[in-house]
Structures are given as C-alpha cells and as structure tokens.
Amino acid sequence: MGDEPEVAELLDRGHRLGADRRNTNYGGGNTSAKGTGNDPVTGGPVELIWVKGSGGDIGTLTEAGLAVLRLDRLRALTDVYPGIEREDEMVGAFDYCLHGRGGAAPSIDTAMHGLVDAAHVDHLHPDAGIALATAADGPELTRRCFGDRVLWVPWRRPGFQLGLDIAAIARDNPQAIGVILGGHGITAWGATSTECEARSLEIIETATRFLAEHGRAEPFGPVLPGYEALPPERRHDRAAALAPVLRGLASTDSRRTGQFQVGHFSDDPAVLDFLARAEHPRLAALGTSCPDHFLRTKIRPLVLDLPAGTPLPDVLARLRELHEAYRRDYRDYYQRFAGPDSPTMRGADPAIVLVPGVGMFSFGRDKQTARVAAEYYLNAINVMRGAEAVSTYAPIDEAEKFRIEYWQLEEAKLQRMPKPRSLAGRIALVTGGGSGIGAAIARRLAAEGACVVVADRNVEAAARVAGEIGDADRAVPVLVDVTDPAGVEAAFAAAALAFGGVDLVVNNAGLSISKSLLETTDADWDLQHDVMAKGSFLVSRAAARVLLDQGLGGDLVYISSKNSVFAGPNNIAYSSAKADQAHQVRLLAAELGVHGVRVNGVNPDGVVRGSGIFSSGWGAQRAAVYGVPEEELGAYYARRTLLGREVLPEHVANAVFALTGGELSHTTGLHVPVDSGVAAAFLR
Template sequence: MTSSPTHPEVAALLARSNRLGADPRNTNYAGGNTSAKGSATDPVTGQDVELLWVKGSGGDLGTLTEPGLAVLRLDRLRALTDVYPGLEREDEMVAAFDYCLHGKGGAAPSIDTAMHGLVDAAHVDHLHPDSGIALATAADGEKLTHACFGDRVVWVPWRRPGFQLGLDIAQIKRENPQAIGCVLGGHGITAWGATSEEAEAHSLEIIRTAEQFLAEHGRPEPFGPLLDGYSTLPESERRERAAALAPLIRRIASTDAPQVGHFTDTAPVLDFLARAEHPRLAALGTSCPDHFLRTKVRPLVLDLPATAPLDEVKSRLLELHEAYRAEYRAYYDRHATPDSPAIRGADPAIVLIPGVGMFSYGKDKQTARVAGEFYLNAINVMRGAEAVSSYAPIEESEKFRIEYWALEEAKLQRMPRPKPLATRIALVTGAGSGIGRAIAHRLVTEGACVVVADLNTDNAAAVATELGGPDKAVAVTVDVTSEEQIAAALREAVLAFGGVDLVVNNAGISISKPLLETTARDWDLQHDIMARGSFLVSREAARILVEQGLGGDIVYIASKNAVFAGPNNIAYSATKADQAHQVRLLAAELGEHGIRVNGVNPDGVVRGSGIFAGGWGAQRAATYGIDEDKLGEFYAQRTILKREVLPEHVANAVFALTAGELTHTTGLHIPVDAGVAAAFLR
C-alpha cells in the first residue's frame, strides 16, 4: 500500500517553513510555528472537509517534515469557541484539541494551535525574530510598532500563549483588515496571508522592516561604554582560561542534576560582556517564552574582569552560585501555588564570564548549544530594545507562570526516559579504529558524548562523523606519548562538552618478538604508548574529574596477556601488566573522589583491529602456520567457549562497567577472552 501524495498546501507550508527556519534572523531553533488551511476529502464520507495543518509541539521549522504537522478539522477547532470556559480555564482547551484531530492527527498540537485555527487567513506564521522581539520588549513597544509599521502591523499587549491569545489575534485581524500581522508584546510576531507566498512575504516584511528601523533609529552603543578592565582576552588566552574554568562551572551547573556544557565566545557575546550596562540587562533576564524556558529567568554573571587571578575567579564563582541558588529558590517561593510543579533545580543554565565568553548547559549537547543560541538571541533583543528605547521584559510572575506551567510540566513528563549514559562525556584514545571505534559507537548509542582521540587525524574525524557530528562526538588528534598533546586534547574535550566523566585508555600497539630479538626501541615504544600513555591520560583527566566533583570512570583496555605468561611477547605483555597494576593503584587513590578505575582484558580481537591490521596479525598467523584471515577462528578454538572475540564485545564490557549498575565496583578487571583458563584472575 503506497502512502497518499502530499497535499499541495502542505507541500507549500513545508517549503515555506524550511526557508523561514533556515535563517536565524527569522526565528530561533524550535521556535515559532506555521500553518496552512485547505480542503481534503474525508475518507469516511467522501465529502470535502476543511483542515488545518500546523507545526506540532516541539518541532523545528528549519527541519520540519510532514510527520511533524498536527492535522485538525477546522470546523471542530472553531467550534471550540462555543465551549471555551474563559481565561481562568483556558489550559483545558489543549486537551480539547485532541477531539478536533483528523485521522490519527499527526504530531501533538502545540499551545499555539488556536492562534492558527481561529485567525481568518489561509496561511499563518508565528515567529521569534530578534528584531521583532526587540520592539516587543521595548518599554514603549506599542508606540515604536506604530512608528515602524504604521497601521500595517498591529500591537498586541502581552498575553501568555493559549486559546485566549488566539481569540485576541483573530479579533485584531477582523478589526484591522489592512494589517498583514502583529507584534506580540514581550513575545514575537504573527503574520498571515491568503497564500503561502503572501504569508511568507508578510513575515519577511515585518522582520526586515523592524531590522531597518532599529538600524536607522538606534543609538550606536546601546550597551553603553566599554567597562574599565573588562576587555576581551586574545583568543588563545580566552580559550585557555575557558578550559581552566570549565570543570568548576560544570560542577556549579550540575549541583542538582548532571549537565552537558557548551562554550561560546562569539563577538556579540564578548562585546555585551565588555559593556557597562551588561550587569543591569543580564539581571532583567530574557523575555520570549522560548528563550527563558531554555536559559532560565536570568544567567549567572561573574562580576570580575578577565584578568583577575584564576583562584580569585573560581572562589567568586562559588560565592555567586550560592547566591544564585538562594535567589532562584526565593523566585520559586514568591510565585509558587499549592498546585505548582516542584522546583526543577536551582542551578544556572547560562554562565557569563566577561572577557572569556558564555557557558550554557542542558541535558545533552544539543540542548546546551541551543540554550546558548537562545541567550545570544536575547542579547540581540536587548541590543535592539536599548537602541531605540529601554529593554523591558515581561514581569517575573509571568515568567514563572510559563516556566512552571502545568502544560510545560506535562510536556517534560512525556519526554523519553534518559539513556544510561546520558550527560556523560567520554574520551576514548585509539578510537579511530578497532576496539576504540566500537567503544565510541557503544557509548554514543547509550547517550554519551564522545571525544574521539587518535593519532590518525583522518580516522578520528571519520569516526566522529559516523557518530553523528559535533552534538554527539568531536575528533582530536593526539599522540598519547606527548604530555602537551594530551593536555590539548582534554582542553578540547571540556570546551566541546563542558568536561569529562569517562576516560577509556585504549590506544595501543603490539610488536611480538622473542626475547633475544626484542630491541630496546621495541620495549620503549610499547611502554611509551601503553604504560606511559595511559598514565599521562589518566593523570590529566583526573585533574578535571577531581575539580568537577561529579565522580567518574577511568577504564583501561589491558589484555589477557597482563595475566597470561606466554613466549615471544615480552614487551607487549610486560606493558599490559603495567597497565593492569595502574588500575589497582589508581582505584585506591582516586576512590575518595568518587572516581572508579577498572579494566578490561580482551584476547584475540582480530576483526577490525588496527593492531592486527598493522602487521601483528600477519606475524601471529605465520607463528601458528595459518592464513591471516583464519586467525580469529583459530583464537576462538583455543578458548573455553569456542567463540571469536569482536571489538563490540569489549565495548559491551566498558558499558557494563560505566552504565551505573556497578556503582560499588572499582579495581576490577573483566576478562573478555571467551575463556582462557590460564588467564583466570586469582
């Protein structure tokens, strides 16, 4: 059975939505919604029925596809006006939308569905452009809207999104037939048109006209003069200081629940933080509901210049965090009612460091990145509002009503349960191939963000791309024998994701020779990469893990050869024994910080192995007198279980050690060798 063709109005709606959503000047990520009305054949009656297609809850305009649309019968939706119980009970209307769905209804209808269905226009756009919100949040926004647009765009005083706002905008359109749209106080814009092309043209007219108005009428330095001592650090110093502060700031942001971080040092952020008015404006918080739902009511702002001593900055951040938590609790207590949802956490989602940049946090990398993007939108809004007036966001009580809205709580409760490694940030060495690549894949599948570290730049980049790109994984080139490169790799890790929680020492090499043929170089090379390299990676990572204060895991991929004594492998086996004892030593030392250190002892992992592909497989096959492509089968037959060990089996063991079930296990080595009796741990 083939699916029905896309309705022409839907095709036009999707194309328009994608164009509008692709330009950040038009709306923020996942912000706003678009709709189209049209007739289709009812499959039950065979008669035409008028439908509304509207972006569903939680979707993004730039990537919107047909399954992301809610589909409702227009007659039933408009009939809801007859049963509307009034403003005090308007939230009940969201559940009523379910009785208006056509067929299976598509995506869940959003709170803005009424706006789209009740406005008498075939196509409606509701967007959150920075220029429009700048007018919407200006102290004299109504006056400025008239000065900017005349009677072509109408001012709508702030009202929380919902059924009543839909009724209000429908009435405004009826009473202002000349209007192409409206500015929603404190919120955004809505535009309409008889065709998809006309609605899009009207949306862009409002956005571009507002941009031009702000540019022509705005004063040149709306954030005030440069603040003495708050100038921006040079890029290299800026990023070095950001990396030095990131573990502590992540600890601050993760006091109530672990968070993933994102760092931004774009010019608009740095300029804002260098200006005299930034403390006042930051304290006012954001205004657009999409903004403060992601960024919280206001950020935590460091009140020291970038040149302040690092220890002083860290101490001050801890003091400011305590004050922030107390203020947020007081905000909750001021506005909470007996039926309000419980407080969701009192830590900041945005931390601003003058001269350095912005740290943003969320349940995953995308959420953290988008929170930062939203605060950048807020900075642009503040700049526009201050340029032509003064920035006046919606009242704190209104922010609370939305942040702790029962409908918002219900949306949060519907979200899928987090994966076992959600919010965990992993660094895997030797992750460009073989066992390391398999470990990286398993960790990302289970919700972790992964730093793919490898000596081979191309391999690391390819694996990071396989894993889904920068919201899931980043690649770093690192020679684990170099202290400088290891430190640089971990700096990149904390700048990419906020910190590190899980380190897998997997980088390795093997040169198999009898004792009398083993050179000092053979010995040194293997010990440098595996014994020394693991030590250096663990030491550098431990600095971050301890300062974060969130516990963590270090896992060594050792070998059955750490236990098993066999011929012709003195250098490799000795260095694996060194790694195995590092596990025990570090488990004993780092346990007081909640850091668990464990190991995995694989054997005979041939398929996909970089070590075996690099010549060791050929050597081993020659030793045993078999074809190289039979080596995996050969190793399997010498095990108790008669099973070949694959890279994903080692990855499974790493997951078992780090996924949260073995919370009281440290100093353990797990054999993944299909059963080698001589390597049993005693």
C-alpha cells in the same frame, strides 16, 4: 507526503524561514496552512488546518511534525470557551478536533492559527520584532515603525485567549498584515503561502531597518576597562579550565537524579562585546522575555563580576560564591510565586554562565539542548541591544515568567519526553578511537547516550568514526599522541570546550611488536611502554584533573589484555606494558575512589578481525609464532578457549558499557576477562 498542495507549501515556507536565525530561533515559532481534505469516514470534503506540532522546529519540519485538525471543530471551541481562567482546558480539547490518525500533538499556539481568518499564518520570534515587543514604549514604536499595517497586542500568555485577541485584530483591521506581540514576537497572515511569507519578512526587515536608522550607537554603554575580550588563545585556555568546574556546579541538582548537564561554550563577538560594556550587569539581571528564550535559558544567567584578567583561583572562588547566591535567589523566586498546584521546583542551577573576557557557557540535558540555550541567549542579547537602542529594555515581570516556566502544560510536555538512555549526560573520551576496539567502544558508548570524543593520532580516522556516530552534538574527533604530555592535555581541553568536561575515559591506544627476548630492541621496548604504560598514565593524570574539578565522580577504563596475566612466548615488551596498565588500574582505584572515580580494566584475548593492531603486522607475527596461516589466527585463538568463540571489537565494547552503564556502580579495581575463557589467564 500527502496529496494536499498546502502541506508542501507550508513545509517549504517553514524551511526557508527557519533556515535564517534572524527570522526565528531553533524550535521557536510555528507556521500553519488551511485547506480542504477528505473526511476518512464519509469521503466528503472537510476544511482542515495543518500547523506545526508541539516541540517541533519549522526549519527542519516534516509532515509527521504537523498537527492536522478539522477547522470547523476547532473554531466551534469558541462557543464553549470557559474564559481566561480556564483557558488551559482548551489544549486538551484540541485532541477532539484532530483529523485522521497520527500526526504531532497540537501546540498551545494552535488557536492563534486556527481562529485567524486567513489561509496561512506565521508566528515567529525574530530578534528585531522582539526588540520592539520588549521596549518600554513598544506600542508607540510599533506605530512609528509600521503605521497601521502592523498593530500592537499587549502581553498575554500564549493560549486560546491570545488566539481570540489576534483574530479580532485581523478581523477589525483589514489593512493589517500582522501584529507585534508584547514581550513575545510577531504574527503575520496571508491569503497564500507566498503572501504570508512575504509579510513575515516585511515585518522583520522593516523592524530591522527601523532599529538601525533610529537606534543609538552604543546601546550597552561604554566599554568597561579590564572587561574586554582576552586574546583568542588565552580565552580558550581560560574557557577550558573553567568549563569542568562550571559543569560540576551546573549539575548540582541534576546529579541527584543520575543525570549530569552537558556543556557548550561560545565566544561569539556579540557575547564578548555585551560582557565588555557597562550596562551588561543591569540588563542580564532583568532576564530574557520571550517565553521560548527563558524556558531554555532560565529567567536570568549567572554573571561573573570580575575583570577578564583576574587570576584563575580567584575566578573559581568567586564563581562558587555566585553559584550559591544564584541557587538561593532561584529558590526564593520559586517560593515567591509557587502555588498549591505548581510543579515541583526543577532545579536551582543556572543554564547560562557569562564570564567577561571569555564568553558564555550553557548547559542542558544533552549537547543540543546546551547549544540551543546558547543560541537563545545570543538572541536575547540581540533583543536587548535593539530595545536599548531605541528605548529601554522592559521584559515581562517575574510573576509572568514563573507562570510559563512552571505552567502545568509545560510540565506535561516535559513528562512526555522519553526516558534518557543509560549514558545520557555522560561525556566519554576514547583513545585509539579511530579504528578497531576503540572505534567499537566509541560507537557503543554513543549508542547508549554519551557524547564521545574520538581521540586518535590519525585524526582523519577519528573524524570518520565521529562522522559515523553523528554530528558534533554527539561526537567530535581530536588529534592526540598519548606519548606527548602537552598533546594529551590539549585533548582534554578540547573535550572541555566541546562538551564541558569528561566523565568516562577509556585508555585504549596501543600497538604491539612480537619478538623474542633476544630480538627485542631497546627501541621496541621503549615504544610499547611509551604508548601503553606511559600513555595510559598521561591520559589518566589529565583525566583526573578534569574529574576532580567537576566533582561528579567518573570512570577510567583500561583496555589491558589477557597477556597482562598470561605468559606467552615472544611477547616480552607488549605483555610487560600490559601488566603495567593492569596494575595502574589497581593503584588508581585505590587513590581515586575517595573522589567517586571508579577505575576498572578489560582483558581481551587476541582481537584479530577489525583490529588495528593485528592489521598492522602484529597478526602476521603472532601467526608465525603459533605456526598457523594469518587468516586462521582468529579461529586458532578461539579453539584454545573454553567457549570456543572468537573475540571481536564489539565484545570488548560491551564490557566497557557493562562497567560504566550504571549497573556496576559499586565496582572498582576489577579486571573483566573478555577472552572466551583462557584458563591460564584466570585472575587469582
């Protein structure tokens, strides 16, 4: 961190404000501080402003996320401001005000912070503040709530002119501590960081009390019979059944660019209550208002118009009808307001789907985006509740929403985003993912951008692997015994609730017992065939249901073995089960190809180091068969190969990625040897 005390105070203030979602949502709002730094050329003092950069989040902000500008140059822009019709040009001018090297790109709200004559400024999106900002009689409510301590600013799109407007109010009203921005949020200022933070919280807490004291009891109207929340178990079962279908619908446009949407499910009590009330269709149709809300949720959600207990086939049929209608309406919206210079329509699919009795499904390019969209729509519900409690919810009109959604500056921000990784938007489920080959596969797929469900009968091991990969936006552990049909179905339901479905399933769970024919018991045979042959069948069957519901194609990968084609001694049960798996690949490739599902296999040689199977006794058994010390088994296997190299879990993971990463899009029914060249296992 730099030496300036203002920076430390600014970051601390932002972290405290951003930690409470009642103050502002993830990525919403910005904070700033003014102070003195050293000119890198003259060494003399220079007035600076530090302000949260474009796309950052105040709750997790670091110094690298701050834009640092010379205050004199920023304020000098008022002398060359060409007027509101050309105010977007000022964002490019901010670059000429930057101080030093590095730092974040200045955001559209930089003028708001720089032009207000106060050392510290906060701009936040609290639900209570936006409730007043979106009320039909917002100016009068603001006066009643705050007197002349907080003033009203009519709706204006974020930009240089809004900064001038707020600066003028602050200058002409020395008693004021902040403003309510119509349709938008709040801005507060102070001479010190402590004073600014206290004033922001005062505005939020005062608005919250005002809504509670003056609001009516049931702003969303009475409960609609039949629209009440289903019991938790029924609710989650219904959500798991709906999620893959909705994910497929929400990916209608994005799949054309090779990207699928990732899903998130929420049955927050506030969502369920909203959907159970009589006014929810009217309010949902009005859409969200705060720009940060509808940029992430689109201007309105898709809302199912059926009671909670409607049979699933009828629900699915109606959702497909509503999806087509939503797409038509969105295209009409785009065509109504698009001009010659408007960016191309980005996609007509919903980001938010509301299902009475069940909850909210949200979709985005990755899990975090989908989850944050849900958080924003929950904020929007809270805003609607507050506005309806004391007035009538009256968001900004669609023309203004379009101006922001298809703003050239917003488009430029999207174009600056890094190119997605190969498996971005894909959801993988790996059985036996808690150790060895499965863990290596889970890590590799996650590194390539996939969300990963780490499935294992040892849920603690699965949780360790998932934790190594990252937080729940990247990987989740799931308990599964692949021999249990109900448990397998439950694992896929968990994947649907976590990420919206599944695209890439790796049948990796396995074990081995090395015995001669006469020593192999019925139990030995049944155990190995139950786990590998039957287990793969159960997993593939459950996966196929999800893949077909999504309609997005997908991948099944079997981790078979060179033993599926190689005849070795004392291995009858294991090798037979692996041969069963190998033929499942061919059978399912033939059956599922019409649905765009590719089925392929990987045939490794013995993976000794890092393998769960070998460490559980299999290694000692195989070493005894070949008459070598167990610690030399990996080297023994390597010596008998053409390349003379030992096979490790990472090498198997590489093959799985090669089959699923996009370059082999026209390959199915293939077995890829990962055995360093075992001539006897060559496929014929």
